[in-house]
Structures are given as C-alpha cells and as structure tokens.
Amino acid sequence: MKNLLKGVALAALMLAPGVAAAEVESDEPIVIVQNNWTSQLVLSYVVGKTLEEMGYTVEYAPSDSQLQFQAMADNDMDFQVEAWEGSMKSAFEKAVENGMIDAGTHSASTREEWWIPNYVLEKCPGAGSWEGLNRCAEMFATAETKPKGRFVGPPADWGKNYADRVDALEMDFEAINVGQAATLWAELQSAYDRKEPIVLFNWTPNFIESKFEGQFVDFPAPSDACNEVKEWGPNPNATGDCGAPHSGWLKKAASPRLPEEWPGAWAALQKIDFDNAQIAAAALMVDVDGMEPEEAAEKWMEDNADIVKSWME
Amino acid sequence: MTEATANARTGSGEGFSLAAIPLWGQFAAIIISGVLLSLVWDGATRWPEAWTLPMAAWITEFIEWLKSEATIFGIAFKDITRGIGSALEVPVDWAEYLLYRGFKKVGLDLGPLPWVAVAAGVTIFAHWVGGWRLAILCALTMLYLATFNLWKDSMKTMTIVVVAVPMAAIIGIGLGIWVTRSKTASRIISPMFDLMQATPHMAYLAPVAALFAFGPVTALIATVIFAMPPMARCTILGLETVSPAVLEAGQMSGCTRRQLLWKVELPAAKRTLMLGLNQVVMQTLAMVVIASIAGATGLGHKLLYSLQQLRIGVAIEQGIAISLIAIVLDRLTQAYAYKETDHFAAGKPFMQRHRHLLLFLVILVLSYIAAEFFRWVKIPPSKFVWGTGDAKTVLFDAKLLARHADQAIRDFNVLAFDYINPVRDWVTIHILLPVRDFFLWLPWPVFVGVIGLAAWRLGGRPVLLLCLALMASFIVTGFWVETMKTTYLVLIAAALCVMIGVPLGIWSARSDRVANIVMPICDTLQTFPSFIYLIPAIMLFRIGDFANIFAILPYATVPAIRYTYLGLKRIPPVTIEAGIANGATKWQRLFKVELPVALPEIMLGLNQTIMMALAMTAITALIGSTDLGQEVVRSISTQDFGRGILAGFFIAALGIIADRLIGSWAAERKRQLGIG
Numbered sequence: 001m002k003n004l005l006k007g008v009a010l011a012a013l014m015l016a017p018g019v020a021a022a023e024v025e026s027d028e029p030i031v032i033v034q035n036n037w038t039s040q041l042v043l044s045y046v047v048g049k050t051l052e053e054m055g056y057t058v059e060y061a062p063s064d065s066q067l068q069f070q071a072m073a074d075n076d077m078d079f080q081v082e083a084w085e086g087s088m089k090s091a092f093e094k095a096v097e098n099g100m101i102d103a104g105t106h107s108a109s110t111r112e113e114w115w116i117p118n119y120v121l122e123k124c125p126g127a128g129s130w131e132g133l134n135r136c137a138e139m140f141a142t143a144e145t146k147p148k149g150r151f152v153g154p155p156a157d158w159g160k161n162y163a164d165r166v167d168a169l170e171m172d173f174e175a176i177n178v179g180q181a182a183t184l185w186a187e188l189q190s191a192y193d194r195k196e197p198i199v200l201f202n203w204t205p206n207f208i209e210s211k212f213e214g215q216f217v218d219f220p221a222p223s224d225a226c227n228e229v230k231e232w233g234p235n236p237n238a239t240g241d242c243g244a245p246h247s248g249w250l251k252k253a254a255s256p257r258l259p260e261e262w263p264g265a266w267a268a269l270q271k272i273d274f275d276n277a278q279i280a281a282a283a284l285m286v287d288v289d290g291m292e293p294e295e296a297a298e299k300w301m302e303d304n305a306d307i308v309k310s311w312m313e
Numbered sequence: 314m315t316e317a318t319a320n321a322r323t324g325s326g327e328g329f330s331l332a333a334i335p336l337w338g339q340f341a342a343i344i345i346s347g348v349l350l351s352l353v354w355d356g357a358t359r360w361p362e363a364w365t366l367p368m369a370a371w372i373t374e375f376i377e378w379l380k381s382e383a384t385i386f387g388i389a390f391k392d393i394t395r396g397i398g399s400a401l402e403v404p405v406d407w408a409e410y411l412l413y414r415g416f417k418k419v420g421l422d423l424g425p426l427p428w429v430a431v432a433a434g435v436t437i438f439a440h441w442v443g444g445w446r447l448a449i450l451c452a453l454t455m456l457y458l459a460t461f462n463l464w465k466d467s468m469k470t471m472t473i474v475v476v477a478v479p480m481a482a483i484i485g486i487g488l489g490i491w492v493t494r495s496k497t498a499s500r501i502i503s504p505m506f507d508l509m510q511a512t513p514h515m516a517y518l519a520p521v522a523a524l525f526a527f528g529p530v531t532a533l534i535a536t537v538i539f540a541m542p543p544m545a546r547c548t549i550l551g552l553e554t555v556s557p558a559v560l561e562a563g564q565m566s567g568c569t570r571r572q573l574l575w576k577v578e579l580p581a582a583k584r585t586l587m588l589g590l591n592q593v594v595m596q597t598l599a600m601v602v603i604a605s606i607a608g609a610t611g612l613g614h615k616l617l618y619s620l621q622q623l624r625i626g627v628a629i630e631q632g633i634a635i636s637l638i639a640i641v642l643d644r645l646t647q648a649y650a651y652k653e654t655d656h657f658a659a660g661k662p663f664m665q666r667h668r669h670l671l672l673f674l675v676i677l678v679l680s681y682i683a684a685e686f687f688r689w690v691k692i693p694p695s696k697f698v699w700g701t702g703d704a705k706t707v708l709f710d711a712k713l714l715a716r717h718a719d720q721a722i723r724d725f726n727v728l729a730f731d732y733i734n735p736v737r738d739w740v741t742i743h744i745l746l747p748v749r750d751f752f753l754w755l756p757w758p759v760f761v762g763v764i765g766l767a768a769w770r771l772g773g774r775p776v777l778l779l780c781l782a783l784m785a786s787f788i789v790t791g792f793w794v795e796t797m798k799t800t801y802l803v804l805i806a807a808a809l810c811v812m813i814g815v816p817l818g819i820w821s822a823r824s825d826r827v828a829n830i831v832m833p834i835c836d837t838l839q840t841f842p843s844f845i846y847l848i849p850a851i852m853l854f855r856i857g858d859f860a861n862i863f864a865i866l867p868y869a870t871v872p873a874i875r876y877t878y879l880g881l882k883r884i885p886p887v888t889i890e891a892g893i894a895n896g897a898t899k900w901q902r903l904f905k906v907e908l909p910v911a912l913p914e915i916m917l918g919l920n921q922t923i924m925m926a927l928a929m930t931a932i933t934a935l936i937g938s939t940d941l942g943q944e945v946v947r948s949i950s951t952q953d954f955g956r957g958i959l960a961g962f963f964i965a966a967l968g969i970i971a972d973r974l975i976g977s978w979a980a981e982r983k984r985q986l987g988i989g
Contacts, residue, residue: 062614067952143737178936182621183936187855194727290712
C-alpha cells in the first residue's frame with residue numbers, strides 16, 4: 001500500500017505543473033480568523049489569497065467574535081481583518097493588554113443602532129427619531145410585551161444593554177434579546193414580508209442594507225458626559241440617555257508573533273484598508289448574487305487588482 | 314445546603330411520624346407549610362443573596378488560575394494542555410491531509426483522496442459488510458454529497474469523526490475493563506457516566522475551549538468526552554454477561570488473566586462491543602455539528618453560517634447531508650457488528666478472499682491518475698451542464714433548488730402567519746405565561762418538599778438523598794430562577810410530546826403500515842441537526858417560549874413514540890389472549906389491558922423525552938431564552954466558564970432527578986406486574 005502510494009505520488013509529481021512560489025521568511029501557516037458574517041468571510045479570504053500570492057502558507061480558522069482576540073494574544077491565531085468597535089471593543093482592548101497587536105484602522109466606519117424598515121415610516125412618520133418612535137410604541141407590541149412596544153435586541157453576550165437605555169430615556173419599549181444574529185434576521189424577514197412594524201438592532205456595513213430598505217433611528221448623540229453626568233441629555237435624572245456612536249472604528253488585529261515570523265506579510269497586512277463601499281460590494285456578491293464567500297473573494301480581487309497590488313509592494 | 318435539607322427533612326418527616334395521614338394529605342401539608350413559610354420569610358421565595366455560594370465565580374477563577382499559574386511537577390498546567398493539544402493535532406492533521414488537504418505540507422506532492430475513490434471505497438466496504446442494498450444506500454449518499462456541492466465540508470466533518478471514534482472507543486473499552494476489574498473504579502466512574510450523558514452537548518464546549526486552544530482539537534476533545542460513555546457502558550455490560558461456561562473453559566485451558574481478557578472475554582462480548590461502537594459513532598456525529606460553535610470546520614460550521622444568512626434552503630441541504638452520513642455510518646457499523654466471520658476464508662485463494670480490497674486499490678490508483686487529467690475526478694462539479702455555449706442547459710443546480718426552498722418557506726410564512734399568530738398569542742397569554750409565572754412564584758421549600766417526598770416514597774432513602782443534594786446545589790448557588798424557567802419549559806414540552814407521541818406510538822403498534830412510515834421519520838428526526846428547525850420556527854412564531862417549545866418537539870417526541878410502540882409490541886401474547894377470552898372489545902383491550910401493562914415502558918419513554926427536551930434547551934437558547942440553556946451558550950463567548958459549567962450541571966441534575974423518580978416508579982410497577 002505504502003509503495004503503491006509512493007508510486008502514485010511520483011507519477012503525480014511528474015504530471016503536476018511546477019509551483020513557482022516567492023521566497024518567504026517561513027512556511028509555517030499564517031492562521032487567519034473567520035467569523036460567521038459575510039463581509040468578514042469574504043475579506044478574510046481576500047487577505048488569505050493575497051498572502052498566498054506572495055508565497056505564504058495560509059490557514060483559516062473559524063472563531064467566535066469574543067474568544068478570537070485572546071486566541072490571537074496567545075499566538076493561536078494570527079490575523080483578524082474586521083474588529084468592530086460597537087460589539088468587540090472591550091474584548092479587543094483586553095487582548096491588546098495581553099499582547100495582541102492593534103494592526104491599524106480601516107477607512108470604513110461602522111454604526112450599530114436601533115433600525116426600522118422604511119414601511120414603518122408610512123404608519124408612523126416620526127419613527128426616524130427616538131421620540132417619534134416612542135409615540136408609536138404600541139404599534140410594536142406583541143403578546144409578551146403589551147402594552148409596551150417590543151425592541152428586538154442583539155444577543156445578550158454582545159455587551160450592550162438596551163434595557164438600560166430604554167429606562168434612561170423612559171421609553172415605552174421592552175428590549176427582548178435574541179440568542180444569535182440569525183434570529184434577528186429571521187424576525188426581520190418575517191415582518192418585512194408581511195409589512196408588519198418592527199424595530200430591531202442592526203449595524204452597518206452588513207448585508208441587510210442590500211436586501212432590506214430601512215434606516216437607523218436617531219438617538220441623542222453620545223458623549224462621555226452622557227454616561228457620567230445625570231443632568232446631561234433628555235432625562236436629567238439618569239446617565240446613559242443617549243445613542244451609540246454614529247461612526248465607530250473598524251480595526252485589524254494581529255498576533256504578537258506575526259511581525260516577527262513573517263515581516264513581509266506584516267508589511268502587507270498593515271497596508272490593507274477597506275472602506276464601506278468595498279465591504280458592502282464584497283458582501284453583496286454573496287448575499288444577493290449567491291456566490292460562495294471564497295468565489296466572491298476571487299472576484300473582488302479581480303475587480304480591485306490595483307488595490308491588491310499596492311498592498312503587496 | 315443545610316437549610317434546604319433541613320427544611321425538606323421536616324417536610325417528609327411529618328409524613329414519616331404520621332404515617333396514618335394519606336399521601337395527598339402529606340403533599341398538602343408540605344405545600345401549605347411551604348407557602349406559609351414564604352409569607353413570613355422572603356428567603357423562601359428567593360434564596361437570600363447573602364447566603365449564596367459564589368460557586369460560579371470560584372470555578373471561573375479556578376480555571377483562570379489553571380490557565381495562568383498552576384504547575385504540576387514544575388511544568389505549567391498551560392503547557393501541559395498545550396502539549397496534549399499539539400499531540401492530538403497530529404492525527405487530526407493526517408486525517409485532514411488524507412481527506413481534503415493533500416500532502417503538500419509534509420513535502421509529498423500528493424492530493425487528498427479523490428472523491429471518486431472515497432465514494433467507491435465506502436460503497437465497496439458497504440457491499441463487503443452488508444450486501445447490495447447497503448452498497449446502493451452508500452453510493453446514493455456519496456452522490457448526494459457530491460452533487461449538492463457538500464463534498465469538501467463533509468470530508469472536514471469526517472476528519473473529526475475518523476479521529477474521534479477510535480479514540481473514544483479505545484478510552485471507553487479501557488475504562489469499561491477497569492470498572493469490571495475494580496470496585497473502587499466502579500463506584501467513582503459509573504455515576505460520572507450518568508452525569509456526563511445527562512449534560513447537554515454544549516456544556517462541554519466552554520470548559521474544554523477554556524483549557525485548550527479554540528479550534529479543531531477542542532472540538533475533538535469535547536467530542537471524545539461526549540461520545541465515550543456508551544462504549545464504556547457496553548464494555549461493562551458485554552464483559553459482565555459473558556457466560557460462566559465460556560470463562561471456565563478459558564480458565565481450564567490455562568489462560569493467564571490477560572489472555573482470558575483478550576482471547577476469551579472480549580471476543581465473546583463482540584456483539585455488545587460493536588453496539589457500543591455504533592453509539593459512539595452516532596454521538597460523535599451529533600457532537601461534531603454542535604462543536605462548530607467552538608471552532609470545528611465542516612458541515613456544522615457551514616450550516617450555522619447558512620442559517621445566519623437566512624439561506625434555509627441551503628441549510629436544509631446541509632442538514633440532509635448530516636442525516637445521511639449519520640444513517641450510513643449507523644447502518645455500516647450495525648452491519649459490521651452482525652457480519653458472520655467467514656470461517657472458510659483461509660481455504661480460498663488470495664484474490665477471492667481480498668477481492669473487495671483489491672478492487673478498491675485499483676480504483677484508488679486509477680482515480681489518482683485520472684484526477685491529473687480531469688478536474689471532476691478530484692473535486693465534484695458544482696453544476697451539471699449539458700451542451701456548451703448558448704445551447705447550454707443546466708441539468709441540475711443545487712443552489713437554484715435551495716433558493717426555491719427559501720422562497721417557499723417565506724411564502725408559507727406570509728400565508729400562514731395570520732392563522733397561526735392568534736393561536737400563538739392565545740397559548741402564550743393563557744397557558745405559557747401563567748405556568749411560567751407559577752414556577753417563578755413557587756417557593757423553593759414547596760418544590761424541594763414535593764420532589765423530596767415523591768423521591769422518598771418511590772425510591773427510599775438513597776433516591777431522597779440524591780435528589781435533595783441536587784436540588785440544594787442549584788438553590789444555594791443562586792440559579793433558582795434559571796432552573797425554574799428550564800423546568801417550566803421542559804415540563805410543558807414533555808407534556809406536548811406525550812400528547813403527540815403516545816397516540817402515534819399506539820397507532821404504529823396497531824398497524825404495520827403506519828409503523829413503516831413513522832419509524833423512518835423518527836430515525837431522520839433524531840439525526841437531522843436540530844437547529845435547522847429554529848429559523849422557520851422564529852419566522853412563524855417570533856421569539857418567545859412558543860417558538861422554543863416548538864423547536865424542542867420534533868426531537869423530544871421521538872422517544873415517546875418509540876417506547877410506546879415497543880412497550881405495546883412487547884406485551885406477551887398470553888396477556889392479550891386473556892383479554893380477548895374475557896370478551897374485551899378492541900378499545901377495552903387497549904385501555905384495560907395493553908396500556909396498563911405497557912405503562913412502565915411508556916414512562917421510560919417519558920423519561921427519555923425529558924432528557925432530550927433538557928438537552929434541547931441549550932439549542933433553543935439560540936432563539937433567545939433566559940434559562941439555564943442560555944447560560945450554557947453564553948458562557949462560551951463571555952468566557953464566564955463557572956456559570957456555563959454550573960448551568961450545564963444543573964440541566965443534568967434536573968435530568969437525573971426525573972430519571973430517578975420515573976425509573977424507581979417503573980421498576981416498582983414492573984415488579985408488581987411480574988415483568989422485567
């Protein structure tokens with residue numbers, strides 16, 4: 001059996017075209033983190049394929065959006081292309097203290113906030129702002145929350161407490177947390193197909209904007225004062241009576257061993273920069289056109305060959 | 314602890330000293346005194362915070378300490394787990410090279426096994442162990458994986474399976490042998506197996522992920538731990554049931570103790586051991602899907618991602634793949650277990666003895682060579698196209714099929730929502746919320762007293778003490794509210810399962826035609842990954858306990874159906890004939906003879922239903938619950954391992970309490986009926 005395989009291997013060796021790989025510092029695989037939302041998957045393949053073109057060996061490892069940072073600090077994984085301020089800030093900063101490297105900020109800005117489909121505005125014209133939305137609270141009620149309106153919130157472990165904000169702003173809403181992102185979208189899809197009023201947690205950039213028409217609800221702009229001074233904001237008796245930042249950062253993160261073991265790759269990774277349009281385009285190919293994330297990454301690299309080239313230089 | 318125990322003791326003590334009081338009187342006394350106590354003392358409603366043991370925090374700190382500071386013989390604990398991790402990576406790596414990566418990394422310019430070779434290999438093996446029918450089932454499954462573009466992910470899933478199954482089997486047999494040889498081992502290990510099997514899959518992930526790095530090795534370890542107990546149990550059972558005559562024959566021919574084990578006992582127990590292996594395979598596959606949450610790649614990971622994108626059609630295709638793989642592995646291991654040893658083999662020529670193996674080797678070599686010229690031999694094509702250029706017609710496109718399925722589910726949702734929503738609201742307002750509020754109101758002394766009295770009456774002192782200890786554990790650690798929410802959810806789900814499952818079981822037992830339809834559906838329901846039901850359930854019922862319960866039903870109803878069916882089928886014909894001779898009508902026979910006799914078996918089905926429903930609460934947490942299941946799932950990403958581990962333990966504790974109560978009742982009842 002073993003000899004046979006060797007024979008086959010030899011035959012294959014003769015038939016296989018020669019692989020021309022550039023000289024790189026190390027053949028050890030660079031482990032790229034993958035999460036479970038589209039843009040991250042496509043972009044992580046873009047990064048991985050770029051590194052492969054440069055001659056590096058790449059491996060992909062699926063991970064959880066909170067655990068990944070500690071894994072990078074421990075050198076178990078090496079690179080994350082999308083770290084979001086809104087939901088990952090504390091885990092990110094904690095890991096940086098433990099040795100993980102902040103590998104720079106993208107041009108893209110992110111936002112996480114309450115969100116309504118546009119048809120809600122027909123029934124409740126003021127719903128674009130929190131005060132207007134609150135006046136139609138009953139429209140969003142369900143059997144469990146009656147007479148209060150229901151706000152479909154993010155998974156409880158994403159580090160956001162909307163119940164506190166509802167209290168601080170004295171809104172007639174009850175925040176119901178979902179168990180996972182897919183639950184949010186299932187609720188949205190179901191309501192959207194039936195044109196039923198819904199207000200839920202959403203963020204940008206993601207695939208929702210390419211599939212559903214809607215907008216974020218405006219809350220009082222956030223500031224340090226909002227979280228520290230009770231008198232600040234609409235409610236003089238509470239802190240936290242404000243919304244989330246309108247433009248949060250989107251960062252890259254790297255393991256401490258990455259710059260040491262693969263200096264060439266590190267130089268390229270530092271140059272990588274995506275903006276909102278590029279991220280949305282990448283996600284669109286998967287979420288609307290139905291491509292596989294890996295195919296979409298290849299297409300994106302073809303369409304943006306100049307940009308990819310500029311990273312590799 | 315002391316408070317809970319003391320209180321329950323006084324509760325059951327009353328019944329003891331006043332034995333003349335009828336049973337209902339004893340229960341009433343406990344309930345009334347518990348409620349009165351809660352009126353004068355707030356601590357009876359909610360365990361006082363000041364007395365709560367910060368167990369969860371201790372466990373989390375302990376794990377942090379293990380990870381950062383602990384040393385064993387001067388070696389950092391962290392380095393030990395890392396070492397184990399990288400040692401385990403070796404077999405995983407080789408399985409990966411073989412199945413989907415290729416051997417480039419170890420310097421061999423050799424691709425992974427071409428899919429044609431794997432498909433042929435499985436089919437040939439199936440023919441060898443189980444004949445043509447099994448071979449056709451395997452071939453069709455392989456074709457399904459290939460045509461639906463699921464090949465590579467299936468192979469990724471199989472990587473963990475092929476490494477985990479032998480590991481779990483070897484460890485399981487080893488532990489099993491040890492238990493039969495040593496009383497001490499038996500006393501320590503047997504209750505641990507009970508606990509391990511009652512703990513939901515997901516609860517294994519957090520602690521393992523904490524100690525080992527996030528990734529395939531974590532998935533492997535969690536899988537092995539979860540899949541091993543059935544192997545150990547079957548080993549114990551197999552060794553203990555070897556007939557004494559066989560053993561004596563072995564001893565008389567002068568076997569040493571070791572020879573006796575390897576040459577006599579284990580071969581004699583082969584059937585039972587193979588049954589254990591079959592269980593290991595099934596458990597492994599179930600776990601691999603869940604383990605994708607902790608970093609395993611493959612079908613489970615892709616499935617979660619599809620659901621995340623609301624691509625339910627694709628998710629269903631992936632789910633069917635998992636079901637098919639499970640069914641194929643199940644049938645293959647069963648066929649292998651029952652395969653007769655060919656005692657005349659030695660006399661046959663080499664070519665005939667090894668024709669299956671030879672055929673496979675030929676196909677293997679040919680496919681490697683063909684793979685160099687035709688891409689479709691290496692990787693299955695993603696679309697089947699007839700003709701070229703403009704005249705091209707796509708014969709089959711899995712993606713398109715999936716999109717139609719998505720659309721159909723959405724259309725059904727729009728259509729059905731107006732009819733279903735009022736039902737959902739009515740049930741939620743008039744049944745679910747009141748029952749939940751009742752359980753949240755329930756003072757714990759009442760709960761502890763009632764369960765304690767029941768345990769004492771049904772199983773005596775040992776069962777009473779066990780139940781009290783388990784109940785005390787979730788009261789004093791401050792998990793009362795979460796535990797009650799789980800109890801409420803599981804009890805309602807179990808009641809519905811019985812209402813659906815028992816009639817279906819009766820119907821199947823009466824008519825073979827019905828049984829032929831119902832039983833395969835049961836097989837499929839149990840292997841189909843449960844989280845697929847979640848998304849359609851959310852779309853139709855929205856977030857809430859109604860959706861949670863609905864998601865539990867398909868999985869947990871199966872044991873209710875199966876045990877009812879088996880219970881009725883196993884009734885001795887004499888009993889039924891006696892009923893007929895007495896002139897009972899069909900319905901009288903069912904209600905006065907068959908059901909009462911089958912009741913112990915049906916109750917064991919209820920027991921299994923409760924276990925499954927408990928396991929599913931960790932899955933429904935993905936919809937959005939606030940019970941123990943949510944604690945288990947959340948702990949994976951928040952790294953609050955203490956809470957996760959405890960919540961998992963308490964789910965197991967509820968299962969064990971139900972198991973002991975129902976088990977004791979069924980045993981007693983069987984004794985009375987003179988069966989079993």
